[in-house]
Amino acid sequence: MAFRFPASTMADMRxxxxxxxxxGLLIAALVVVAGAWFLVPDSPRSAPVDDTRVAATPTTDATxxxxxxxxxxxxxxxxxxxxxxLEVDVRASDFPLRPAARRAQSGRLTLxxxxxxxxxxxxxxxxxxxxxxxxxxxxxxxGATAVVLKLTPDTYTPFVLVPGYEPVELEAVRVxxxxxxxxxxxxxxxSARIKGIVIGVGNARHAELTGAGRRPCDRCAxxxxxxxxxxxxxxxxxxxxxxxxxxxxxxxxxxxTRIPVDAAATFAFRDLASxxxxxxxxxxxxxGDGTSLLVALREAQxxxxxxxxxxxxxxxxxxxxxxxxxxxxxxGSLVSAVAxxxxxxxxxxxxxxxxxxxxxxxTVFEGSEFFGRGEFLTPTRPSFSDGRPAPFGGRKLxxxxxxxxxxxxSDEGLRPKARAPKFPQVVLESLxxxxxxxxxxxxxxHELTIRLKCEPFLATMTVPESIDITTVRALLxxxxxxxxxxxxxxxxxxxxxxxxxx
Numbered sequence: 001m002a003f004r005f006p007a008s009t010m011a012d013m014r015x016x017x018x019x020x021x022x023x024g025l026l027i028a029a030l031v032v033v034a035g036a037w038f039l040v041p042d043s044p045r046s047a048p049v050d051d052t053r054v055a056a057t058p059t060t061d062a063t064x065x066x067x068x069x070x071x072x073x074x075x076x077x078x079x080x081x082x083x084x085x086l087e088v089d090v091r092a093s094d095f096p097l098r099p100a101a102r103r104a105q106s107g108r109l110t111l112x113x114x115x116x117x118x119x120x121x122x123x124x125x126x127x128x129x130x131x132x133x134x135x136x137x138x139x140x141x142x143g144a145t146a147v148v149l150k151l152t153p154d155t156y157t158p159f160v161l162v163p164g165y166e167p168v169e170l171e172a173v174r175v176x177x178x179x180x181x182x183x184x185x186x187x188x189x190x191s192a193r194i195k196g197i198v199i200g201v202g203n204a205r206h207a208e209l210t211g212a213g214r215r216p217c218d219r220c221a222x223x224x225x226x227x228x229x230x231x232x233x234x235x236x237x238x239x240x241x242x243x244x245x246x247x248x249x250x251x252x253x254x255x256x257t258r259i260p261v262d263a264a265a266t267f268a269f270r271d272l273a274s275x276x277x278x279x280x281x282x283x284x285x286x287x288g289d290g291t292s293l294l295v296a297l298r299e300a301q302x303x304x305x306x307x308x309x310x311x312x313x314x315x316x317x318x319x320x321x322x323x324x325x326x327x328x329x330x331x332g333s334l335v336s337a338v339a340x341x342x343x344x345x346x347x348x349x350x351x352x353x354x355x356x357x358x359x360x361x362x363t364v365f366e367g368s369e370f371f372g373r374g375e376f377l378t379p380t381r382p383s384f385s386d387g388r389p390a391p392f393g394g395r396k397l398x399x400x401x402x403x404x405x406x407x408x409x410s411d412e413g414l415r416p417k418a419r420a421p422k423f424p425q426v427v428l429e430s431l432x433x434x435x436x437x438x439x440x441x442x443x444x445x446h447e448l449t450i451r452l453k454c455e456p457f458l459a460t461m462t463v464p465e466s467i468d469i470t471t472v473r474a475l476l477x478x479x480x481x482x483x484x485x486x487x488x489x490x491x492x493x494x495x496x497x498x499x500x501x502x
Contacts, residue, residue, distance in 0.1 A: 040331065065156040082230055106403045107153055107175035109183065112146040113162050116186040121145040127162040128416055135408035137416065142461065149404045151175045159414050161187040164215025165243075166273055166299055169414065189215070190273030195304050198265040202309030204281040210256040211421040212298070213273030214239035217250035255424050258282075274299040278421040281307055285429075287442030288312075288350075290371045311445040313444040315463055316439040316471040319452065322478065322492045328436030330494075334379035336434045355380050356453055356500040362430045362440060372426030374440065376453070378497060437471070456480045459492050 165187035220240025289310035459474035490496035
């Protein structure tokens with residue numbers, strides 16, 4: 001007789017076997033997940049995992065694959081009440097997030113320039129590049145022969161400029177995300193010319209020209225005067241671009257080109273690129289009358305101009321103190337003592353007696369227009385040393401940025417707006433003579449206004465028109481509102497001068 005278990009017992013046995021089978025699958029899943037966590041390489045993650053609770057269906061092979069692909073370290077918890085349900089509690093704090101892979105946000109365009117004839121690389125390159133909505137404008141650094149731009153993906157048209165060469169517009173180029181492109185512009189040297197004739201009875205020894213279309217000759221770098229000036233072209237095409245003094249062969253200097261006026265009262269500037277220029281005439285000291293002629297040249301154009309020779313004179317100033325006493329006698333005696341034979345100017349040592357400098361600023365106006373400025377020091381007693389601290393200079397550091405382009409405004413075109421050519425500011429030679437008068441050299445013969453200022457003392461005078469040396473009086477006045485009860489108050493300039501020796 002066969003033995004039969006009760007139906008309930010058979011059901012319990014089947015349920016137990018089912019639970020055992022599920023527990024085995026769960027254990028297998030845990031083993032596979034743990035192995036995948038240690039063995040499978042981590043993949044970059046573009047977003048953090050939220051702190052969530054995931055309810056899964058009964059464990060199958062597909063469930064195991066999903067757990068492996070999730071690339072997380074789960075905290076598993078088996079619910080005793082419902083063994084068929086697997087709960088996975090995932091917390092972001094249970095595992096560290098790896099940094100997302102960086103993606104390129106721009107494309108890169110490298111643009112250089114070469115001489116169209118010699119194929120020699122050119123420095124001092126400026127690149128302006130525009131699209132329908134974006135614009136970038138950059139210059140190569142000192143000695144660099146290429147401009148590197150990081151650009152927002154778009155279609156751009158480049159415009160290349162190099163001093164002394166005709167500008168070049170290149171064909172539009174498409175900049176893609178992450179792409180690196182290189183372009184080279186072949187530049188042609190300027191061939192425009194200005195020929196001038198000098199008229200009038202003034203003294204014109206030189207003609208001077210400034211503007212971006214000038215360039216040095218091949219011999220400019222041979223001279224010892226070809227030294228760096230304000231960081232311009234210290235290398236690359238040569239030191240000729242940076243020379244402080246005009247070249248003896250072509251007259252080129254960093255600030256302007258100077259050539260002599262010949263015996264026939266004519267001059268000529270050659271090999272100029274198209275653009276705007278300023279032209280002036282100067283005497284043997286390099287002084288002009290402040291008048292500049294603006295000339296606009298087209299490519300290969302020849303222009304003829306007429307200019308009037310400058311008429312210049314010196315102005316002598318007798319400085320009168322606030323109490324109407326002239327300073328000429330005391331200043332003259334100090335200058336004469338220093339200039340006397342056998343006088344050796346003392347060297348400033350730690351033990352030497354020294355006096356604070358009292359510097360005067362000279363400003364000259366022709367009508368309402370500024371003409372030039374100068375400076376001189378109040379004479380110092382021979383037994384005292386004077387020393388002026390060296391100026392401290394610094395530079396502002398730039399900051400990095402994702403791209404070099406920006407949003408283009410409606411008035412910004414492919415060609416940059418021309419900068420008005422200007423000569424350097426006129427520096428007037430000013431000094432105290434042995435007779436105590438201030439001599440200001442090389443100013444126009446027209447009516448002038450001259451202003452002298454030293455700390456709180458100021459004098460303004462009108463100089464009448466004349467072709468001869470002119471002497472004027474400058475009556476000082478105080479410009480502050482301090483009263484006599486203030487400890488630093490000096491009623492006269494002589495009192496201020498005496499106080500600096502204490």
